[in-house]
Amino acid sequence: MLTFEQLATVINGVLVQFVQPLPVVHLLTDSRKLSQPAGTLFFAIKGKYNDGHQYLEQLYVQGVRQFVIEQGRAEDLRCSYPDANILQVQNALEALQALAAWHRAQFHIPVVGITGSNGKTIVKEWLAQLLSPDELVVKSPRSYNSQLGVPLSVWQLEPNHTLAIFEAGISQPGEMQKLQLIIQPTIGIFTNIGSAHNEGFSSLQQKVEEKLKLFSGVELLFYCSDYQEIHGAVEKQSIKTFTWGRNRKDADLFINSITTAGHETIVVYTYQGNTQRVSIPFTDDASIENALHCLAFLSQRGVSLAVMQDRLDKLQPIAMRLEMKEAINGCYLIDDTYNNDLGGLAIALGLLANQPRRGKRTVILSDLLESGLAEEKLYSKVAELVQAHSVERLIAIGLVISKYKSLFGLPAEFHPSTGEFLQHFSADDFRNEVILVKGARVFEFEKIVHAFQQKVHGTVLEVNLDALVHNLNYYRSRLNPGTKLMVMVKAFAYGSGSFEVANLLQFHRVDYLAVAYADEGVTLREHGITLPIMVMNPSPDSFAKIKQYNLEPEIYSLELLQALLQTAEAGAKYKIHLKLDTGMHRLGFVEEDFDALFDLLQDYPQVQVTSAFSHLAGADEALHNDFSQQQIATFRSMATEMEARLGYKVIKHILNSAGIVRFPEHQLDMARLGIGLYGVEASGSEQEALRSVSILKTTVSQVKSIKQGDTVGYSRKGIAATDMTIATIAIGYADGYDRRFSNGIGEVLINGHRCPVIGNVCMDMCMVDVTDLDVKAGDEVILFGPQLTLVELAQRIGTIPYELLTNVSTRVKRVFYAQ
Numbered sequence: 078m079l080t081f082e083q084l085a086t087v088i089n090g091v092l093v094q095f096v097q098p099l100p101v102v103h104l105l106t107d108s109r110k111l112s113q114p115a116g117t118l119f120f121a122i123k124g125k126y127n128d129g130h131q132y133l134e135q136l137y138v139q140g141v142r143q144f145v146i147e148q149g150r151a152e153d154l155r156c157s158y159p160d161a162n163i164l165q166v167q168n169a170l171e172a173l174q175a176l177a178a179w180h181r182a183q184f185h186i187p188v189v190g191i192t193g194s195n196g197k198t199i200v201k202e203w204l205a206q207l208l209s210p211d212e213l214v215v216k217s218p219r220s221y222n223s224q225l226g227v228p229l230s231v232w233q234l235e236p237n238h239t240l241a242i243f244e245a246g247i248s249q250p251g252e253m254q255k256l257q258l259i260i261q262p263t264i265g266i267f268t269n270i271g272s273a274h275n276e277g278f279s280s281l282q283q284k285v286e287e288k289l290k291l292f293s294g295v296e297l298l299f300y301c302s303d304y305q306e307i308h309g310a311v312e313k314q315s316i317k318t319f320t321w322g323r324n325r326k327d328a329d330l331f332i333n334s335i336t337t338a339g340h341e342t343i344v345v346y347t348y349q350g351n352t353q354r355v356s357i358p359f360t361d362d363a364s365i366e367n368a369l370h371c372l373a374f375l376s377q378r379g380v381s382l383a384v385m386q387d388r389l390d391k392l393q394p395i396a397m398r399l400e401m402k403e404a405i406n407g408c409y410l411i412d413d414t415y416n417n418d419l420g421g422l423a424i425a426l427g428l429l430a431n432q433p434r435r436g437k438r439t440v441i442l443s444d445l446l447e448s449g450l451a452e453e454k455l456y457s458k459v460a461e462l463v464q465a466h467s468v469e470r471l472i473a474i475g476l477v478i479s480k481y482k483s484l485f486g487l488p489a490e491f492h493p494s495t496g497e498f499l500q501h502f503s504a505d506d507f508r509n510e511v512i513l514v515k516g517a518r519v520f521e522f523e524k525i526v527h528a529f530q531q532k533v534h535g536t537v538l539e540v541n542l543d544a545l546v547h548n549l550n551y552y553r554s555r556l557n558p559g560t561k562l563m564v565m566v567k568a569f570a571y572g573s574g575s576f577e578v579a580n581l582l583q584f585h586r587v588d589y590l591a592v593a594y595a596d597e598g599v600t601l602r603e604h605g606i607t608l609p610i611m612v613m614n615p616s617p618d619s620f621a622k623i624k625q626y627n628l629e630p631e632i633y634s635l636e637l638l639q640a641l642l643q644t645a646e647a648g649a650k651y652k653i654h655l656k657l658d659t660g661m662h663r664l665g666f667v668e669e670d671f672d673a674l675f676d677l678l679q680d681y682p683q684v685q686v687t688s689a690f691s692h693l694a695g696a697d698e699a700l701h702n703d704f705s706q707q708q709i710a711t712f713r714s715m716a717t718e719m720e721a722r723l724g725y726k727v728i729k730h731i732l733n734s735a736g737i738v739r740f741p742e743h744q745l746d747m748a749r750l751g752i753g754l755y756g757v758e759a760s761g762s763e764q765e766a767l768r769s770v771s772i773l774k775t776t777v778s779q780v781k782s783i784k785q786g787d788t789v790g791y792s793r794k795g796i797a798a799t800d801m802t803i804a805t806i807a808i809g810y811a812d813g814y815d816r817r818f819s820n821g822i823g824e825v826l827i828n829g830h831r832c833p834v835i836g837n838v839c840m841d842m843c844m845v846d847v848t849d850l851d852v853k854a855g856d857e858v859i860l861f862g863p864q865l866t867l868v869e870l871a872q873r874i875g876t877i878p879y880e881l882l883t884n885v886s887t888r889v890k891r892v893f894y895a896q
């Protein structure tokens with residue numbers, strides 16, 4: 078095992094302090110993911126939005142004793158962290174990468190490096206699955222393929238592994254060379270090239286050449302020679318290759334034909350003069366391509382056709398998605414039926430540990446597959462992980478994990494199979510628990526998820542948490558480093574689900590949250606949100622609750638202030654936010670109120686003005702630029718006056734989402750992000766930079782044919798101009814599907830086709846025209862999403878996206894997912 082002194086040479090660091098010899102077992106780059114302090118080495122990395130040095134103290138208190146840092150005076154560090162080993166380097170990320178590269182170099186096994194625009198993760202997972210009978214495979218967890226993810230993946234290499242598969246992803250020139258040095262692949266797979274993620278590259282050719290750098294040292298490179306850009310670029314280099322494809326006759330593995338039949342695809346191919354056929358248990362183009370990469374790989378290894386077919390038959394789709402949703406008896410499910418291996422389990426347990434606490438933390442876990450470890454060692458690691466993430470209840474399913482009962486020290490039950498668990502399943506055994514469901518595919522844990530789901534009608538609002546984070550980071554990138562960020566989670570987080578969104582924002586360390594009413598803030602507190610929360614519309618009778626739950630009221634009038642002061646006790650502290658009216662004419666103080674306002678405040682030193690703010694009435698439209706500038710100037714002058722009278726500084730803020738984009742020079746101390754987080758760029762100029770966050774979906778209940786002249790729905794408003802086919806879909810205005818979409822104003826998407834609404838939207842249903850389309854009961858219907866945008870739909874009925882989002886009724890189930 079690597080010691081700290083060796084580490085200093087490996088990563089070229091200066092020893093600031095060496096106190097005790099300690100093993101380096103776990104590499105930590107994110108303080109929130111600490112699980113086993115002993116043996117952890119923390120790298121204080123400076124990222125775009127964060128700086129690891131801020132968390133040294135907290136980690137030290139939690140027991141971490143080994144640090145790699147970039148800055149700090151040696152004496153101060155020794156004084157603050159007397160028991161810690163500390164190394165100083167120029168760049169902590171590069172140090173982490175150097176350490177991983179060193180670790181990689183200790184192993185002399187085949188290492189497969191995979192890159193390409195799509196399919197990296199699936200090809201990796203499938204190859205691991207296909208090779209698992211012959212090899213002890215280590216691979217990147219999930220899609221850990223970035224500058225940070227790759228070193229952490231490579232660090233998993235252990236002496237008993239016989240083959241490694243790591244994926245590499247880049248978004249800018251210069252990145253691949255670094256990943257190559259860490260992975261040092263001996264075999265390459267270049268999956269494909271598409272136009273996605275073009276941002277950092279000037280041309281497709283540049284992108285291909287950059288990606289090829291991963292393969293500079295490989296003994297063999299697999300790729301599909303039908304991709305001309307890839308083929309052209311590879312030809313210019315002297316890499317030994319294995320190609321497959323159907324366009325070029327010289328492909329090593331030539332594809333004669335691909336035909337789909339039912340649920341499978343038959344591939345006829347010629348390899349080494351023999352023409353053979355295999356069947357692949359998928360029919361979509363992406364899966365076929367991914368499977369053909371695997372076919373090429375296995376063929377080159379000399380795996381026999383019979384064995385290959387047997388293994389291909391067992392390929393399973395990889396659920397890339399992790400879902401979070403409400404379940405029976407107040408339980409909350411984290412549904413991660415992605416493949417179950419150690420790396421993936423550690424990530425999922427980390428997520429569980431970061432859920433705000435309701436009741437118990439429970440894990441339902443299957444046997445682990447595809448590990449390079451001996452069983453006993455594997456399950457003692459599992460037990461260690463479960464313990465480290467403070468799991469309180471374990472339900473283990475599988476014959477293998479059951480053998481190692483004695484390793485698990487917590488309340489646990491063991492079942493031989495999923496079927497056996499479900500036979501004994503009783504909903505009453507689960508109450509208010511956060512339950513992680515984590516099983517390998519063969520265990521069919523979707524049946525368990527199904528048992529836990531509340532009965533709901535088929536309409537769901539799917540919220541993409543990765544897209545939320547993307548949008549959050551986009552707005553952060555528009556702010557100066559020191560500007561604070563308050564995020565508006567009023568109105569059920571613009572319809573997206575309040576505490577889930579708030580929890581994500583807390584995890585990503587925004588500075589403030591804001592809600593409209595005290596009750597919304599109370600709900601957040603009850604779900605474990607500890608961020609400061611501003612309440613914009615506090616009523617006098619809510620002040621007691623506001624105090625009790627440590628919320629901070631917006632005060633917009635003298636009457637409201639007086640009401641608060643009546644409840645203010647002498648010893649306590651009260652934080653308030655003063656709203657100034659600079660032209661919106663909704664709520665807020667005007668300059669004439671100042672004398673009375675500050676006289677009052679003077680008498681109550683326990684009341685502290687934390688911030689002062691105003692709201693722009695037309696930040697999204699250039700038409701109102703002069704007015705906005707006027708509002709900003711008024712605000713600045715009022716705030717200056719206010720600080721002079723108070724005798725202390727307050728946090729000043731005026732920009733909303735559109736303002737952040739359009740008036741960045743006026744961000745002051747804080748900005749208030751709203752609609753932009755949820756994927757709508759209100760000013761319209763930078764919509765491309767945001768990702769769509771929510772998809773509203775329902776299902777087709779019935780399909781029927783009607784005759785020319787027939788009418789559809791209430792008031793017989795829908796009239797069939799010709800014979801037609803219509804579908805009744807399970808959503809109506811009570812779900813938030815606006816009645817103004819009636820009679821062809823609205824369209825929905827079914828199987829990729831736009832279908833106009835026919836007749837009036839009913840309370841719980843409506844009808845759409847599906848004439849000439851292949852639509853059947855049970856098909857999915859999209860009401861809005863990336864292909865049918867809120868902006869377009871709002872325009873059609875003369876409203877704004879805000880209204881469509883917040884109208885989605887609470888009876889519509891929210892499902893949160895991450896990829």
Ligand SMILES: *Cc1c(COP(=O)(O)O)cnc(C)c1O
Pocket residue numbers: 565613691692732733734735749750751752753759
């Ligand atoms: C809702 C709200 C915001 C956010 O506005 P967006 O247009 O959604 O960015 C900002 N400030 C106040 C006072 C608000 O009420």
